[in-house]
Amino acid sequence: MKKIRNPFLLISTVALFISCNKKEEVVAPTIANEALTTVSIILVNTQAPFDKDTATWEQLLDNNGNPLPVDVSKVNVILKANATYTAELLMLDKTQNPFFDVSNEIKNRSNYHLFFYQPLPTTNAFVIPYATGDVLPDPIPDNAQTTAPVSSNPLQLTVNITDHDSNPQTYPVGLQSQFVTGATSSGWLRLVLRHQPNVKNGTYAPGSTDLDIGFTVDIQ
């Protein structure tokens, strides 16, 4: 091999490298456009307005925008048997300062969104269809929703959506609803938000899932 003119090359390369600015050393904060960290259900007993309950599902993000474990300490919904509650969803993006009210955004874009409430276990047809590959959100155990509704020990809860969008067909939205309880029982509530821009038709199928979370429910 012939003599390599390395010293010259190295010097020129070093010069080249030094001349570069160091913008990469400043790390921009992670901004997730659609971080939905916190969902609360605010329940008020229609017969006894002092009977209130708020359950909160929360999953904060780490500094790189990746999800931390779900905080399940406040996910328990406690309801009285044979009662009717008004329910309202409050959804926050706590990665922003001040906290960003996502439920308000969804209200403004309600023609694109539809919530589904799935009490589990259930003897009724599924509101949220069972899908192959479905993995249930924490804190609901993976065997809580199987291929068909169960025959015994269902959670005695019915959720009726009470708000509607401004599509000509006035489809339901689900930010506001009514929780109707039956006999004493316990189980889980799965909550899914479907994002259905220009394809909302009142059913689950169109669009994609923006939110898929769970609560535990105790009807006492």
Place this chain on the structure above:
Amino acid sequence: MLCQSGLAQDPCDFTFSGTVIDAASQQVIPEADVYLAELHLAAATDSQGNFVFTDLCEGVYTVRITYLGYQTDSSKITLSKNVYQYFYLQEDIRQIQEIQVTGHKDEQKEILTLPQTEIKGLALQQTRGNTLGEALKTLPGVYTLQSGPSIFKPVIHGLHSNRVLLLNNGVRQEGQQWGSEHAPEIDPFVATQLSVIKGPASIRYGSDAIGGVILVDPAPLPTRPGIGGEVNLVAASNNRMGVTSGIVQGAFEKKLSGLSWRAQGTYRRAGNSKTPNYYLENTGFQEMNFSGALAYKKENYGAELYYSEFNTKLGIFTGTHAETLPDINAAINRSEPITPSYFSYTIDRPYQQVKHDLFKTHVYLKFNNKSRVDVIFARQQNVRSEYDYIPLSGRLNPELYLSLVTHTLDVSYKYAPIKNISGSIGFNGITQGNVRAYEMLIPNFRNYGGGIFAIEKWSKNKLTLEAGVRYDYRWLRAYTLDNNTAQVITPTFNWQNVTGSLGSQYYLKENLSWLINIGTAWRAPTVNELLSNGVHQSAVAYERGNANLTSERAYNFSTSLKYEGDRMTAELDVYNHYINGYIYLKPALSYIHTSRGAFPLFDYTQVNATLRGADVVFTYRLFDSLSFISKTSLLFAYNNTIHDYLQLVPANRFENTLKYNIGKIGKLDHFYISLTDLYMAKQNRVPANSDYTAPPAGYMLINADLGFAFPLGKQRMNISFSANNIFNIVYRDYMDRFRYFNDEPGRNFTLRVRLPFELFNKKNTNN
């Protein structure tokens, strides 16, 4: 060897010999005509581009070299001793040429003993309007990794992304090429030749290229004084694409002789693609590119400045949006997407917007002893913004923004042959700075890399031996936030390794050559493989990097036989790539729970992999005007560690063409029609439980082409017309990442017009 003897006078025993070479591709030109005007002597070059005149008298002679499709080279030689000289012919860009699939002997080629194929001339003309990836797909052994109808990444022998190096006008293309949905940011209209080196050409071009190298080469700048150029127009029916591309170039004379320039620009726009049964919403694109070059060339030195800019906005099919596994399964179970089917040029979210600019300067010096030094310095910036699906919040900013600035310096020294040995040595240096915003997909980083190489060739008679060695050093520092403290942390990596290659070329017969190459190459892990940690939305996967990954080490073997007969040409390439520590995404068979649901977890893992296969090209002229062209690409890829197949590897492909060269019809000439049958087998070699669904079925497409040239004033206009997927077959392709969601586009008619022009032309006196 052909030779011609002159008069046998007493002092007339000089020999004049030489080699004729294509200046652009550096390939030898066989059967070029060499004419000594004063003596009325003619000779033709042999298959190695060589010619000899013997028994010549002392004196000054005019040598004229002509070859179809090239500018005639006319020069004076002085014979007072035996003379041997190289002659470089410039391709005449006004001429169109037949497809050339080559792999033959050429001492001037950077790497001789690896199989190399090219698209140029008419074959390239037939791909005009397509992306670079689509254009290369016509070559055996080259496939694409697709993300819908407009994003194509080239795949060589099953390897892609960082394992394939793209050399754009001599500069390594540096974008965010690790991304499977990040297509090369290159306008193919800048090139008059696309070449693919199949195999680890790392030795010359940089350590990453363990899969192969793609060279995008523009024509050399004009030397003939005057101004000329060409306009290309393409219209396609399926996505109602319109493309306009133009080149204007010129050279000066007298005091400014040696100075030349070129300006080039392309505009492409398309709307929604249409499968046989429905339109794909939001699959349009809009692309605007331009480039300019200025060169000053003298006999022994030259300099060139080049600037290019590539801008694209690429719509992504809205029907591919899946946030969760049930979404993706629902999409798989639907016979067609539920997105509305309509045509529009509108591009809405989700889309990608990419800008790539390149500034290059190239200086060279030639010495009298035929050695040469080249220095290339380049700066390129790649700015990528990805806009996801319409967000909840209605915010307008992108989800992902990455800006990568790359500086490269390449120095090579090609020394004058010493007896039978020729070769080159060189240095490649690179530094990159990456800055991100919004989402954290890959972190900010700075890297430095340097490599030195030497490639030597020894030739005697029918045998050439080639050996190369290279050393590389790489350093990478990432800047990212600590998960807990939010302080900037700087994980730092470095790698160093050696690359080696040994090959031979042997002419078994005049028209039958045999190549063998064995080599070893390596690739350092990329930043996404080391440090990514998060949801890859378009893949519905949570991908987790591994900072402990080591370099990939490849051991490659390839051999090829090439026969070039009168009626028949055939080429067989067989290869075996063994990759130690092959990095891929392995399903972890567990889930990460997020507010959107559960995402399957994938970990970057290293295994030992083998990729082996064969590429066969066979051309037979049944009659003078009717030829049969057959291309077969076979590929088998194994994961040796788990004794199973590798995923996302292309299936076997068979392409057969009948081409009828009609020749002249009235005023039209070079009239041809061709019919092509493309069969893509089903990929049965996939590991179990590695995918959301089984690979799609194999498919067969029938395509047809028709083309001709006709005189328009002093110029010749070329028109061609192609029909792809004539029978509007419904199919999906395993190498399309969107195969879960939608069919491939249906029937497509394309009209291509090429119109060369000359605004001002001085008579060509010399060169």
